[in-house]
Amino acid sequence: MWKDFNEQQRVTRILQGSLEHDRIAHAYLFAGPRGAGKKAVALQLAKSLLCRELASDSCEACADCKRINGGNHPDVHLIEPDGASIKIEQVRNLQKEFSYRAVEGNRKIYIVDHADTMTVQAANSLLKFLEEPASGVTAILLTERVHAVLPTILSRCQLLTFQPLPPDKLAQRLIEEGYASPVARIASQLTAGLEEARKLCQSESFAQLRNQVVQLSEDILNRGSYALLTIQDKITGQDNSRDELMLVLDIYLIWLRDILLWQSDRRDLIVHDDQQDVLAKQALRVGRNTLLQHMELVLETRRRLEQNASPQLSLERMVLELQEG
Numbered sequence: 001m002w003k004d005f006n007e008q009q010r011v012t013r014i015l016q017g018s019l020e021h022d023r024i025a026h027a028y029l030f031a032g033p034r035g036a037g038k039k040a041v042a043l044q045l046a047k048s049l050l051c052r053e054l055a056s057d058s059c060e061a062c063a064d065c066k067r068i069n070g071g072n073h074p075d076v077h078l079i080e081p082d083g084a085s086i087k088i089e090q091v092r093n094l095q096k097e098f099s100y101r102a103v104e105g106n107r108k109i110y111i112v113d114h115a116d117t118m119t120v121q122a123a124n125s126l127l128k129f130l131e132e133p134a135s136g137v138t139a140i141l142l143t144e145r146v147h148a149v150l151p152t153i154l155s156r157c158q159l160l161t162f163q164p165l166p167p168d169k170l171a172q173r174l175i176e177e178g179y180a181s182p183v184a185r186i187a188s189q190l191t192a193g194l195e196e197a198r199k200l201c202q203s204e205s206f207a208q209l210r211n212q213v214v215q216l217s218e219d220i221l222n223r224g225s226y227a228l229l230t231i232q233d234k235i236t237g238q239d240n241s242r243d244e245l246m247l248v249l250d251i252y253l254i255w256l257r258d259i260l261l262w263q264s265d266r267r268d269l270i271v272h273d274d275q276q277d278v279l280a281k282q283a284l285r286v287g288r289n290t291l292l293q294h295m296e297l298v299l300e301t302r303r304r305l306e307q308n309a310s311p312q313l314s315l316e317r318m319v320l321e322l323q324e325g
């Protein structure tokens, strides 16, 4: 229901107004950062257009709302990158499917996630589709990189820009929902999206990874062989995915920044606020320049992982370099 989307009020107000006045555009481009709720709002718009019970909102109870929530509504088609890009076959399949279904005269919606990853052929094929809008068909394109979308596509769509949620607002909201403060605060540093932050807070491995980062930071400062064992045993040796290892690096970065904040007496901004004793001790032991160097090493490791370097080797190398620094 629209009332659940008060984080993106500007966008949802425009869409609700268009629904109420029956002036829905043929094509929308939702642009905004990861986790800002673009896909959720796209699905909400689809439900509002197809719901049997309500004219411009979703009831969440009728067969149409339920099928959209279940991801299996025949008149709602979602295209996502196949590998690194959206290919022309995917757009052709969509067109084929929609021309069959046009016979039924239903309203149809298609959502193209990461629309900026369309190959030139796919984009040109979609462009034809956008240029001759069939009645009752609504296109919703989503992108985190609006500047990478072809101008010809852009010119056919109504552009709606999603704003990232500021971390303190997001954390406050998560804490109100009952999540523990450190976890909520860390999650809100990692994503701007409520839904994604909630998922992080709910996942068991998140809290575990956080504890292991605190352990690792202690081991690194003690300069023994424990740090390497910790990373091999508890982190890279487990079935952690590449994303989870990225998360380890992100949490570690926030940890290092917390030490800096402690040193500069900005304790109100500290994210790991349940670990003040450990932070205080580490703040006494590491100088500011070393901390900055460590942050740079973590960032460099993160870049390596993004470029598909071996996570295990990259993280082990990082630990050794951190101990030298």
Ligand SMILES: [Zn+2]
Binding pocket: 050, 051, 052, 053, 054, 058, 059, 060, 061, 062, 063, 064, 065, 066
């Ligand atoms: Zn409904």
